[in-house]
Amino acid sequence: MRNGAWIRNVTVAGGVVVLLFLPHLIPAYYTHLLILTFIYGLMAMSLDLLMGYTGLTSFGHAAYFGAAAYAVGILTTRYHVHFSVAMLGGLIVAFMMALIFGLMATRATEVYFLIITLALGMGVWGLAYRWVSVTGGDNGLPGIPPPDLGLPWSLSDPVNMYYFVLTFFTLACFFLSRFVHSPFGLSLRGIRESESRMRVLGYHTWLHKYTVFVIAGTFSGLGGVLYAFYNRFVSPADVHITASAEAVLMVILGGAGTLFGPVLGAGLVVFLRNLISAYTRRWLLILGVTYVLVVMYAPGGVIGAMKGTFSRLRAKMIPTPVPGGHPQKVKLQRENPDEEVLTR
Amino acid sequence: MIPSDAPGTCLVLEKVSKHFGGLRAVDGVTLEIRAGERRAIIGPNGAGKTTLFNLITGEFPVTAGRIWFFGQEITHLPPHRRAALGIGRTFQITNLFPKLTVLENVLLAVQGLRPTKYVMHRPIWGYPELQQQARHLIERVGLWEKRDLPLTNLSYGEQRQVEVLLALAGGPKLLLLDEPTAGLSPGETRVIVEIIRSLDPTITVLLIEHDMDVAFEVADRITVLHFGRVLAEGTKAEIKANREVQNIYLGAGTGS
C-alpha cells in the first residue's frame, strides 16, 4: 500500500506540474477548453459521488451548478459585491438548495430518485426561465465581471483565469480524493452495493446518502461559481435538463465510480462539443448518439472499454494468463469493467 | 406481559404479526429466548421464518405486536439502532458487497458500530485498529491471502463464510443466522457449523435451518413455524417426538 501511494503521489505531482506549464505550450483555444474541462470536471466529479460511489443517478445535477452561477451573476451585476462574497454566496445557495432538495430526493431509491431529481432540476430551470425580474429570463444574466484579486494580474486574461480555476480544481480534487478513500467514502460504496446489508451492520444509510447529496451539490456549486466568473454569462440553458444529462454522460463516458474518470469524460464532452461545433450544429444529435452507443457498447465508460480491449488483446498475445492464477478469476476481472456501472 | 424484564432474557416477541395485504406472513408469534440460548427455527418454505428475522432486525415494521431486547422495547426502532444495541444477522440469499474486496467488506462491518464511519477527511488505511480487527476476523476463516480480491471472485462457500463474518464483526449479543449452510457441500457446511459452535457462549443465537442435522446439532431448543404461527416449541427430543411436527413438517421422509 505504501509503495502504491508513493507512485500515485509522484504521478499526481507530475500531472500538476504539467498542468502548470500547459497554457504556455498550447494555443489559447485549448486553454479555453481546458478551463471548461476543469469547471465541468468539478460538476462531473461531484455527480460521480452520487452516481458512481453511492449508486444514485441524479438527472438534476446542473441545478446546483446553475443556481450557484446565477447567485454569482445576481450578486455581482446587481449588488456589485466583492468576488469573494459572490463566491461564498454561490456556494451557500448551492449548499442550501442541496440541503432542502436532498430531503426530498434521498428518501427515494433507484428510478424514483432519478425522477425526483429530474423534477427538481426542471423546477429550478423553470425559475431561471420564468422568474424574469430576478434571473433575466431567457436573456440570462450578462456582464458578470471576472474576479478582481487586487493583484497586478487581471483575470480577464484567460491564462490567469486558467490558474485561478486550476487552483480551486486542484483543491477540490485533493478534498474529494481524501473523501472517497475515507471510512465515509467506503460506506457510500457499501450502500451502492447493498443498502439492506449496511442497515443491519448499523449504518444509518439515509444520513450517509443525504450527507453525500449535500456535498455533491456544493461541489457542483463550486463549478457553477467558477463558470459564472469565466463565462461572464449565465442563462437558463446552464440549468436545463440537457446540461444535467451532459453531466451524466461525462460520468459514464469517463467511468462511474472512479475519481478522475469523470474529469476525463468532461474533457471528452467539452472537446467534442467545441470541435464538432466548427463543422456542424447538430451537437444534440451527436450527444444523443453518443449516449446510445455508450449505454449499448461501453457501459463501463471509455476507460473501462479501453481496459477491456487491452486485457483482451493481452490475453490473446499471452496464451497462458497469469501464472498460477485461476483461469476463471482472470475472466472475471476482464469482464468487470464492462459491467461496472449499469448492471445494478 | 412481564417476562421481558426477567433477568437472563435476551429477546421477547409478543404476538408479533406481519401482514402483506391479505397474506399473514407472520401471525401472532410469541417467543422468548434466554441469553446465551441456541435456538433453531424450523418450518417449511413460506412459514414466515425470514420475515420473522426481518421484523426482529427492523427491516419491516410489524403489523401488530411488540418486541423487547434485553428488557428494552425495540418494536419501533430502525434497523441501524437495533444493530447498535447488539443484533447482528446473516441473510439467506448472500447479501454482501460484491464489487468490494474481502477486506473492504469486513472493514465496513467492523466500522459499522463505530463513530469512525462518519470520518471523511482521513483515509481508511489510517486506522490500524480497524485493520487489525478486520485481519483477525478474516484470518479466522483463513481468507487473509484473498483479502484484496473482489468478493465475487470467492467461491460460494467462501462467500457464505464472509456472510457470517460480517454479522460477527460488530460483536453482537444476538446473532440471527438465516440458513447459513444453504447450498453448501457437506465439507463447507462443517466449516460453518464449527464457526457457530466456537462462538462465545454468551452470544445468543437464533438460527433458521433447513438441514435438520445442523439444527439438531447446534441448537438447544427448537421452534417450529407453520403458516406464520408457532406450531411447537421444545427440546430436540420433544420436537422429534411431536406428532404434529412429524406430520406437517418432517413428513414421510423423516431424517432427510
Add this chain to the structure above:
Amino acid sequence: MEFWIVQALNGLSFGALLFLLASGLSLIFGLMRIVNISHGSYYLLGAYIGLSLVKATGNFLAAILGAVAVVGAIGVMMQRFFLARLYRQEQAQVLLTMGFAFMFADIALWLWGGDPQRIPTPGFVARSLAIGPVVFPAYRLLVIGVGMVVAVLLWLFQEKTRIGAMVRAAVDDQEMARGLGIDVNRIMTAMFLAGAALAAFGGVMGGPFLGVYPGLDFEVIPLAFAVVIIGGLGSLQGAVVGSLLVGLVDNFGKALFPEFSYFTLFIPMALVLAIWPTGLFGRR
C-alpha cells in the same frame, strides 16, 4: 368568476392532453419500470408530423392517423431493438431513452426549424362558444371530449378484454404472468406501440392550441411523469385524476404566478413522490 371558469376549462383541456400522454407512459413505467424520457419526444414528433400532414393534405384526421402510425412504429423499434436488449437494467434504459430524446429533439429541429408553429384548427370547431358570459374555444371542448372517450375506451379495454387482463396481470407481477404463459415480451412491445401512438395523438390534438416548438418535448415529459407519479404506476384511474390535477395546477399556476409556474408544479410533484413513492392512488 369568468376568469376561474375559463382557466378551469383551459386546465381541463390541458389535462385531457396530458392524459393521452401519460396513460401510455404509466403503463410502460408500471409494466417495465422503464423511465421513458423519450415519451415527450413521441408527443413532439407526433405534433410535427401532424403539422406537415395537415399542411400537405388539409385533412386533420389524416394527420392524426399518419402521426400515430409513424410514431407508433418508432416506439416499437426502440423497444424491440434497444430497450429489450437492456432487460432489467433500469438505469441503462433511462440513459438510453435520454439519448433518444436528444436525437429526436435535434432531428425535429433539423427538419422543422426552430420557429414556434401551430397546427391549424380543424374547420368545424374553429369557433368560440358563448355559454352565458363565458366565451370558450370549441376546439378545447373537443379535446376534453376526446380525452374522456379515450379514457373510457382504455378502461373498457383493460377491464373487459383478454389482452387487457393480461396487461393487468403483467403489471401486478411480471414473473407470475410469465409463469402463466403470458407472452410478456409481446405485451411490452404492444404497450410501447400504444403508448407512443397515444402520445403522438396527443401531440396532434395539442398542436392547435399549445403549438409546436423545440423544447416542448422536455417541457411535457416532467408533466407526464407528474401525472404518473401522482396517479400511481400503471393505474388508469390514477392517470385520469393525475392528469386533471396536473392540468389544473399547471394552468392556474401559470395564470396566477407566471414567474413561478414551473416551480409551483415540479416542487410539489417532487414532494408527493418523496412522501408517497407509489403515488396517491398506487397499489401496495
